[in-house]
Amino acid sequence: MPKKNQPLNLEDIAERAGVSRSTVSRVINNEPYVSQKTRMKVEQVIEEVGFTPNPVARMLVTQKTRIIGVVIPHTLDDVFDDPFYFPTLLQGVAETTNANDYGMLLWLGQSDEDEARFHRRVLQNRLMDGLILVSIRVNDPWIEQLLESDIPFTMVERPRQFEEHVSYVGLDNVQAAQMAVKHLIGLGYQRIGTITGALDNYDALDRLDGYKIALENAGRDVDETLIADGDFRYQSGYDAMQYLLSQGVDAVFAASDRMAMGALQALQEADLRVPDDVALVGFDDLPGALRSKPPLTTIHQPIRQKGARAAEILLNLIEGEITAPQQVILPTKLVVRQSCGGAD
Amino acid sequence: MPKKNQPLNLEDIAERAGVSRSTVSRVINNEPYVSQKTRMKVEQVIEEVGFTPNPVARMLVTQKTRIIGVVIPHTLDDVFDDPFYFPTLLQGVAETTNANDYGMLLWLGQSDEDEARFHRRVLQNRLMDGLILVSIRVNDPWIEQLLESDIPFTMVERPRQFEEHVSYVGLDNVQAAQMAVKHLIGLGYQRIGTITGALDNYDALDRLDGYKIALENAGRDVDETLIADGDFRYQSGYDAMQYLLSQGVDAVFAASDRMAMGALQALQEADLRVPDDVALVGFDDLPGALRSKPPLTTIHQPIRQKGARAAEILLNLIEGEITAPQQVILPTKLVVRQSCGGAD
DNA sequence: CAATTTTCTGGGAGCGTTCCCAGAATAATG
DNA sequence: CATTATTCTGGGAACGCTCCCAGAAAATTG
Numbered sequence: 176m177p178k179k180n181q182p183l184n185l186e187d188i189a190e191r192a193g194v195s196r197s198t199v200s201r202v203i204n205n206e207p208y209v210s211q212k213t214r215m216k217v218e219q220v221i222e223e224v225g226f227t228p229n230p231v232a233r234m235l236v237t238q239k240t241r242i243i244g245v246v247i248p249h250t251l252d253d254v255f256d257d258p259f260y261f262p263t264l265l266q267g268v269a270e271t272t273n274a275n276d277y278g279m280l281l282w283l284g285q286s287d288e289d290e291a292r293f294h295r296r297v298l299q300n301r302l303m304d305g306l307i308l309v310s311i312r313v314n315d316p317w318i319e320q321l322l323e324s325d326i327p328f329t330m331v332e333r334p335r336q337f338e339e340h341v342s343y344v345g346l347d348n349v350q351a352a353q354m355a356v357k358h359l360i361g362l363g364y365q366r367i368g369t370i371t372g373a374l375d376n377y378d379a380l381d382r383l384d385g386y387k388i389a390l391e392n393a394g395r396d397v398d399e400t401l402i403a404d405g406d407f408r409y410q411s412g413y414d415a416m417q418y419l420l421s422q423g424v425d426a427v428f429a430a431s432d433r434m435a436m437g438a439l440q441a442l443q444e445a446d447l448r449v450p451d452d453v454a455l456v457g458f459d460d461l462p463g464a465l466r467s468k469p470p471l472t473t474i475h476q477p478i479r480q481k482g483a484r485a486a487e488i489l490l491n492l493i494e495g496e497i498t499a500p501q502q503v504i505l506p507t508k509l510v511v512r513q514s515c516g517g518a519d
Numbered sequence: 520m521p522k523k524n525q526p527l528n529l530e531d532i533a534e535r536a537g538v539s540r541s542t543v544s545r546v547i548n549n550e551p552y553v554s555q556k557t558r559m560k561v562e563q564v565i566e567e568v569g570f571t572p573n574p575v576a577r578m579l580v581t582q583k584t585r586i587i588g589v590v591i592p593h594t595l596d597d598v599f600d601d602p603f604y605f606p607t608l609l610q611g612v613a614e615t616t617n618a619n620d621y622g623m624l625l626w627l628g629q630s631d632e633d634e635a636r637f638h639r640r641v642l643q644n645r646l647m648d649g650l651i652l653v654s655i656r657v658n659d660p661w662i663e664q665l666l667e668s669d670i671p672f673t674m675v676e677r678p679r680q681f682e683e684h685v686s687y688v689g690l691d692n693v694q695a696a697q698m699a700v701k702h703l704i705g706l707g708y709q710r711i712g713t714i715t716g717a718l719d720n721y722d723a724l725d726r727l728d729g730y731k732i733a734l735e736n737a738g739r740d741v742d743e744t745l746i747a748d749g750d751f752r753y754q755s756g757y758d759a760m761q762y763l764l765s766q767g768v769d770a771v772f773a774a775s776d777r778m779a780m781g782a783l784q785a786l787q788e789a790d791l792r793v794p795d796d797v798a799l800v801g802f803d804d805l806p807g808a809l810r811s812k813p814p815l816t817t818i819h820q821p822i823r824q825k826g827a828r829a830a831e832i833l834l835n836l837i838e839g840e841i842t843a844p845q846q847v848i849l850p851t852k853l854v855v856r857q858s859c860g861g862a863d
Numbered sequence: 864c865a866a867t868t869t870t871c872t873g874g875g876a877g878c879g880t881t882c883c884c885a886g887a888a889t890a891a892t893g
Numbered sequence: 894c895a896t897t898a899t900t901c902t903g904g905g906a907a908c909g910c911t912c913c914c915a916g917a918a919a920a921t922t923g
Contacts, residue, residue: 227643227644227645229579229645230645230646231578231645235575235579240575242624245625258603258606258607259602261602261606263602265625266627269627273627273632273640278624278644278646279626280586280622280623280624280625281589281613281624281625282613283609283610283617285613285614288617293617296617296620299571300571300622301573301574301575302574302586302622440810466753466784
């Protein structure tokens with residue numbers, strides 16, 4: 176028998192096993208009401224010919240694809256100045272999807288593509304049971320559109336709009352930034368500046384808030400001239416640090432490690448020592464933070480878990496295990512190294 | 520009219536436009552033999568209700584999914600010591616898939632998952648028209664299995680087995696490594712060592728070959744004691760450098776920038792100056808190479824294009840534009856910075 | 864052991880498309 | 894204006910599953 180390249184189907188298996196299509200289907204889906212004997216026979220045939228049911232046909236009837244989308248809009252160049260974050264997050268998502276036999280469709284916004292087109296492509300492609308939104312900008316229409324479309328989705332930042340209607344896995348950014356700044360205050364620094372992340376980003380806003388709150392809690396005034404706008408990237412940290420030096424600071428909280436490293440560079444070029452002349456705290460705890468000179472005091476965040484949890488919530492939403500939006504805040508912790516001083 | 524949440528189908532559109540299902544299908548697929556008048560009418564209705572045809576139903580009949588898979592087997596921890604590579608490659612792939620309205624299904628092998636299970640999940644999931652294989656290890660069964668299964672696929676490294684049967688986009692690694700080492704020779708270094716990549720990786724093998732060839736071409740003997748095994752990662756570069764110092768070297772070619780940076784660290788700790796005491800050349804031209812101290816001489820490779828081209832070839836293969844396997848070698852170039860000396 | 868319940872099995876319908884074919888309408892021909 | 898060629902249109906069949914229902918077989922009852 177010439178086995179032509181085998182798109183076998185249920186009926187073929189049924190025939191070979193001497194049963195009906197329906198029975199084979201029952202066996203495959205582990206349904207009850209199949210006698211032990213026929214079940215074994217069918218399983219044997221399936222094993223023999225290496226049959227896998229056509230997922231597309233199944234999707235068509237069940238109206239479920241077992242695919243989730245991961246959307247990273249806007250060009251990645253921003254995100255990728257810290258290329259560590261994104262792959263780690265994806266690994267977290269994959270952890271969950273792999274374990275639950277879901278697929279993961281990745282949507283990367285292209286720099287030269289207009290946003291509307293990208294939105295349409297993703298939203299109209301009705302191939303996904305749900306979506307994970309990564310690094311959504313403040314006021315981005317994604318959230319609203321998705322809420323209307325009633326496609327289940329989760330975010331990996333705490334949004335500020337629609338917060339109670341949206342599922343997300345976030346950090347206690349405010350709290351974390353507060354910890355960092357409080358630590359600097361505790362060490363006796365007087366003029367503590369900050370380098371913010373891109374202020375169209377939810378995390379950046381929260382970290383800035385945390386900075387302010389920490390100062391206020393310590394009974395200090397927030398000096399707006401000590402707040403330098405950055406965008407999470409190395410270069411912006413470098414530039415911001417130069418500005419802050421002109422303002423006079425003795426400590427700086429940077430909203431990302433990449434910026435802290437940029438700041439470090441600026442300080443070194445100005446022949447200033449860290450932490451003796453200026454203390455530095457970052458955020459993220461990148462692998463490189465450990466190796467910088469001096470090693471960077473920073474806030475550790477569990478990126479991988481963020482992805483994994485976000486995917487878990489999404490799957491629960493999809494499978495109707497839960498129906499109300501779910502919000503999770505993952506813990507961060509302050510990792511004290513040498514860049515903030517006070518260790519000795 | 521209470522618009523219940525709208526899974527409209529062709530027939531619904533047909534009704535509203537006063538035509539038949541078939542005609543609507545023709546309009547959507549831009550087929551001829553539709554009168555201008557009805558075409559306009561149908562298009563208007565589609566626009567009005569915002570209809571998109573169900574992709575799953577379409578897949579079922581056309582037997583095409585317009586989805587490609589990107590497979591990164593094995594745990595990513597290796598790959599992610601250099602997290603830059605992988606996202607950049609994905610961006611390249613996305614460039615092509617976005618432009619051609621394909622989706623990109625990402626498969627990340629999980630560390631705790633056995634390989635066989637992973638293979639099955641990806642191969643049996645007949646949801647992809649083709650695959651891109653990233654960072655496949657030497658002798659990995661993937662290649663053979665895929666060749667048998669006649670699923671179109673491309674690789675982003677030049678494999679050493681089945682080379683003529685496989686489509687790939689690679690680098691002229693041998694040539695590139697040769698350039699690097701030749702450059703060191705030209706600068707007069709005498710004891711030139713190398714730190715290899717993980718030797719179960721095709722690129723690593725080629726780069727090692729290039730190193731040897733360069734020495735031979737210069738009429739020198741290859742001294743095996745000056746070849747230190749690394750695995751592309753920072754730490755391995757550090758360790759290997761310490762070994763090479765014990766052997767006595769005045770220049771080192773590292774098969775990745777990450778390892779070169781690790782080596783740099785080892786050199787600094789040994790109070791040796793680069794390039795005065797030991798010269799260093801890396802591979803990859805990571806963004807960080809520019810910022811290391813001293814800036815790293817390295818081989819630049821077009822990662823993003825690699826992804827884009829691999830995807831292009833795959834789509835051609837899928838759509839039958841080409842049928843024979845296609846091999847592409849992308850150019851690399853030597854970027855001379857300070858770490859190799861001779862600049863002044 | 865007849866009557867009822869329970870387990871098991873097969874076939875029809877349907878998911879929403881595309882493809883194919885036949886027939887209607889229109890245009891081009893002698 | 895009859896005939897042929899061409900454009901246009903609609904409906905059946907198929908893709909490969911799951912779901913539902915009805916009927917057969919087996920197990921459980923009084």
